[in-house]
Amino acid sequence: MSGIDLPLSEPVRLHQVGTGVTRTLEPDAAARARIAKALDLASLEAFTAEMTLAPVPGGWRLSGRVKASLAQTCGITLDPLPVEVDAPFSITLAEASDEDTDEIVITLDDESPDPVEGGQVDLGLYAVEQLALRLDPFPRKPGAEFVQPPEPTEISPFAVLKSLRPTDDG
Secondary structure (H helix, E strand, O other): OOOOOOOOOOEEEEHHHOEEEEEEEOOOHHHHHHHHOOOOOEEEEEEEEEEEEEEOEEEEEEEEEEEEEEEEEEOOOEEEEEEEEEEEEEEEEOOOOOOOOOOOOOOOOOOOEEEEOOEEEEHHHHHHHHHHHHOOOOOOOOOOOOOOOOOOHHHHHHHHHHHOOOOOOO
C-alpha cells in the first residue's frame, strides 16, 4: 500500500500477534483532521478504536469497538449535523492465497474473510473503515426537506421568436 496516504495507520505484523494483541487507537488532532477529510466530515472531535487481533482457526479475528464524536454535513441545509458513534465490530481475516488470482469470487454473505496481504494487518485502516460504515451516507437534519425548483416553462430557443410573432388582432 505504498504511495497511498492513509489517514490513520497502525500496522501489526501477524508473526507478532501470538495469542492476541490489544490496542487502543486515539488519533491526535492532525490525524483526526486527515480522517475527517477522508470521510468528508464537517469535524471529528474525538475518535477511539479499541481493537483486539487474535488467532482463530483458519485465520484471525479482529474485534473491538469504535467510538467517535463528529459532525457530518446535512445534504440539504449544509449545516453541521452532530453524530455520536459507539459500535462494536468483528471481522474475520485470512491469509490471501496466491491461487486463482485472476478469478474473482463474489458472495452475498458477509462471512467471507478479509484477505491479509504482506503478513500484516493495519489496525488504523480497519478503525477508519469501521467508523465509515457507521456513518449515514445521506445525512439530513430532522425536518429538512428537499424542494424541487420549478421547471422553466419555455426552454426552447424558438420561444423568443414566438413572442415576436404578430397577433391576429389587427
